[in-house]
Amino acid sequence: MSIVGKNASSAKFRRNRWLLTGLLSLYFIYTFMPLFYVITAATKSNQDLFSTFGLWFAEDFSLWENLATLFTIQDGIFLKWMANTAYYSSVSAVGAALFSTLAGYAFAKYRFFGKKLMFALVLGAVMIPQTALVIPMFLMLSSMGLTNTSLAVILPSLVFPPGVFLMWAYIDDAISNELIEAGRMDGAGEVHIFSSIAFRMLMPGFATVLILAFVASWNNYFLPLVMLNKPDMFPITVGLAQLYSTAISGTGGVLLFTVVMTGALVSIVPVIAAFLIMQRFWQGGLGAGGVKA
């Protein structure tokens, strides 16, 4: 249904707008509630966590104490986990974005043998959850002696099919064949054309894939869980899960519930920050394709 040309004050327009706002509000509440729970829980003491209403703050504000515990527990292992996560995610994200861009460029701009089949495989891979591949990948990497190394987490994350698909669509649109041919006429090789003409035009797409891959890797739980078994190599996801299991198993760990909550809160801060930083690229960039007549 089109609202173009309808008067903004017409009854129908207003009804539609309320409906839309209502639906989006429901969706917002649905997604925001767990996050809000994490925020309130992180500010409570362990006692209050179970004795006060979950979706509001308790009278005592214990966030600082919780943070202090979080960063000192087990000789400050949480900091180590954060550093691990940051390392795995940033290397994976840069690598995945780079490979996606290269692959997308090849799919969009070159004719080569087996292109259709390969592209179909990439599309198919978008639909396979990585979780399904983790066990075979574990067997592969373990026979290569790579389990329990950072490569075990990073290598599989470099393959990011949605990024390839996204870059293919973006490049197909943003870079005209004539532009590449102009580069060829100017005598530049394919690598030179890519690096000095095409790549700069692709920054918005590159940034998008970078952040998607970053978040995917930051939140990845199952892959590092399977690949790593030394606690000081864990990323936050696996580390917190381990703390949590200690918490529910009793043995003096009840105190850990709020620490796990605080850890969860801390772990999403960089993701939010990354989104805010990358937003600049999206606003400036998606219309920044070639110069058309």
Added chain:
Amino acid sequence: MAAIELRNVRKAFGTVEVIGNVNLSIEDGAFVIFVGPSGSGKSTLLRLVAGLEDATAGQILIDGTDVTQLGPAERQLSMVFQSYALYPTKTVRQNMSFGLEVARLPKADIRTRVDAVADILKIGEYLDRKPRALSGGQRQRVAIGRAIVREPVAFLFDEPLSNLDAALRVEMRIEIAKLHQRLGATMIYVTHDQVEAMTLADRIVVLDRGSIQQVGTPMELYQRPANLFVAQFIGSPKMNVLAVRPDGSALVFADGRRADLGVSFPPRLAHVGFRPEEVQLLSIGQGHLQGKVEVVERLGSDTFAHVGLGELGIITARMPGNVLSISPGQPVGLGLSGNQLHQFSRDGSRLS
């Protein structure tokens, strides 16, 4: 500078043959124009010369050297694209310098060359701007400038003016003509535009469905078209063509009308053609065919009368100046000149 020769060149995309056995030689310093309807293979032929497409068969020679296997850069040609294809993230100066930087010329040389070309094309003021901040005409100049600085052996243009408005197109056309005189370089130019083809070319190559129909000077094509296709493609408004059967010195038209023109016609004659200026508008009852004026177009410099001939269709007559004595609905006679008629056989080829 270079002479360019195509020998038995073919190009197929998959199983579809787009260019079929083209032979063409272009002299050093010539301005050659490819014309033809959309999809006739003009761009493909140009891109084959450029090295942007690989020929399926045949050879391409530049100055006698076989370049069929060489890439675009090694052929030392420059190309100006229809969309200009300027590098959007680079300034005008960087756009023009790029090819020279790739060729590793010293920085100072690049500067002087770019400045000199910018001077010729009057784009000196914009050197530090990005293409986005230029008008269509300015972008076109930059695209031409980028082609010139490399001092190529020949220039290739693919419909370079088709994105400009009419006035600018005329201006740039004249500029390109001057550029050709000044540089004396071989130029191959693809266009849809009749006027561009007639005014710029030393020689015109008419293409249809991937094969060359005729090669010649603009006047040769206009005055002696090799076949019906060329006859109707070159010239605007196009040549009038009527199906006929010869009967001694007379022509019998498709609807049975006869016209005695007093010259003898070959028996294989199947079509006659005459340009709008080769037919005379007379009073009713005179001349060889009778018809009725349907539309009059007045351009000031010329008056075009479109005359309906019943089943034979409509033919166009041109008269210089503004002819006030004709108006739509008026019955008229048409006078043809037997010696001037273009004669074609059943398969469309010229008879003479």
